[in-house]
Amino acid sequence: MIRLALEAVSRWAIPLLxxxxxLYALTRxxxxxxxxxxxxxxxxxxxxxxxxxLVAVLVALGMLRASGxxxxxxxxLGPATAALGxxxxxxxxxxxxxxxxxAALGVVGDVLRGDGPDGYAGRLVSVMAGSTETxxxxxxxxxxxxxxxxxxxxxxxGLLADLAGFGASVLVVRALFGP
Amino acid sequence: MSLVxxxxxxxxxAVAAATGRIEALTPAVVExxxxxxxxxxxxxxxxxxxxxxxxxxxxxxxVRLLGRAARPVLRRxxxxxxxxxxxxxxxxxxxxxxxxxxxxxxxxxGLKAMAALEELNPHKGTASDAQALFCALNxxxxxxxxxxxxxxxAAAAAPQPADVLGATLIASLCATAVALxxxxxxxxxxxxxxxxx
Numbered sequence: 001m002i003r004l005a006l007e008a009v010s011r012w013a014i015p016l017l018x019x020x021x022x023l024y025a026l027t028r029x030x031x032x033x034x035x036x037x038x039x040x041x042x043x044x045x046x047x048x049x050x051x052x053x054l055v056a057v058l059v060a061l062g063m064l065r066a067s068g069x070x071x072x073x074x075x076x077l078g079p080a081t082a083a084l085g086x087x088x089x090x091x092x093x094x095x096x097x098x099x100x101x102x103a104a105l106g107v108v109g110d111v112l113r114g115d116g117p118d119g120y121a122g123r124l125v126s127v128m129a130g131s132t133e134t135x136x137x138x139x140x141x142x143x144x145x146x147x148x149x150x151x152x153x154x155x156x157x158g159l160l161a162d163l164a165g166f167g168a169s170v171l172v173v174r175a176l177f178g179p
Numbered sequence: 180m181s182l183v184x185x186x187x188x189x190x191x192x193a194v195a196a197a198t199g200r201i202e203a204l205t206p207a208v209v210e211x212x213x214x215x216x217x218x219x220x221x222x223x224x225x226x227x228x229x230x231x232x233x234x235x236x237x238x239x240x241x242v243r244l245l246g247r248a249a250r251p252v253l254r255r256x257x258x259x260x261x262x263x264x265x266x267x268x269x270x271x272x273x274x275x276x277x278x279x280x281x282x283x284x285x286x287x288x289g290l291k292a293m294a295a296l297e298e299l300n301p302h303k304g305t306a307s308d309a310q311a312l313f314c315a316l317n318x319x320x321x322x323x324x325x326x327x328x329x330x331x332x333a334a335a336a337a338p339q340p341a342d343v344l345g346a347t348l349i350a351s352l353c354a355t356a357v358a359l360x361x362x363x364x365x366x367x368x369x370x371x372x373x374x375x376x
Contacts, residue, residue: 018232023303028238043223046226046287047223055211055216067192067195092231097186104186117335117336117337120249126331130328131322131353132354139314147304150304153369154318156365161315168354173346
């Protein structure tokens with residue numbers, strides 16, 4: 001019931017916004033079309049401004065993946081994390097999630113195919129993917145768009161949040177679905 | 180960020196050298212650099228669309244209304260942002276879009292909010308506390324509808340692809356709480372540069 005309502009909202013939100021906001025603006029005598037173009041121009045420039053920081057971050061992360069450093073860490077940590085309720089097939093998720101959204105979805109796809117969507121590993125990897133974000137990408141885009149190079153507490157806070165999301169995922173999936 | 184970046188690159192080269200995968204690095208670099216541009220250009224269309232719509236909403240007074248509606252929460256989180264500031268409306272739109280799993284719409288609103296917060300930032304090039312907190316929130320957004328994950332589960336023939344919805348909500352609430360607490364508690368470890376004269 002709640003689920004259906006939420007899914008309906010997420011299906012209708014964008015079309016309704018696109019029609020509703022300009023309609024309301026018309027009744028408030030806003031020059032809708034010129035205003036739209038002005039904002040759109042700004043949006044385009046922001047997208048261009050984001051390119052240099054994004055190149056820097058994605059190149060560094062691409063190198064990290066290609067170097068095999070992540071595989072090495074996964075081999076080292078495997079036995080320890082299995083004891084914490086993290087199946088070996090899900091471990092790459094934890095390592096890759098803050099770095100690359102595409103790679104994380106790749107891991108989800110692998111686990112769902114390999115272990116099935118309704119096993120412990122399948123549910124766990126789904127919840128992990130939904131409850132965390134691609135921290136490095138978000139920071140590169142958001143901070144980069146206004147030319148910030150010193151992120152201060154945002155980076156550790158984002159990584160700690162990912163860690164908390166993973167831990168909570170293990171606990172919640174165990175509690176709701178059993179190991 | 181300079182330190183993090185240099186360390187990531189140097190570590191990759193060292194590990195690749197040690198594991199004999201040095202020849203894999205160059206294609207990875209070229210591919211990643213290209214992908215950064217594809218991603219940004221792909222973003223340009225939706226960015227233009229949503230910031231265009233945002234400007235219309237702004238001129239109609241909608242953004243200010245939204246900011247006012249969410250003021251009780253926002254004033255707690257961002258005490259340094261003035262109550263009528265346009266950053267508040269943009270942040271509300273960003274958080275709402277994130278919750279619904281509308282990542283494409285969330286990013287433009289988020290960047291708009293960052294630009295508005297930058298007006299209040301006296302130290303160009305260094306994140307303000309408000310900007311760091313806002314970014315941290317975005318690296319751990321509360322998820323009501325994890326749209327992409329549900330789609331992947333449906334593609335893997337899960338009988339009830341959305342049955343992880345409740346668990347995801349709880350886990351993402353934990354992540355968000357930690358993001359907020361960490362951004363708040365850690366800010367003293369990262370002092371800001373002295374006030375510009």
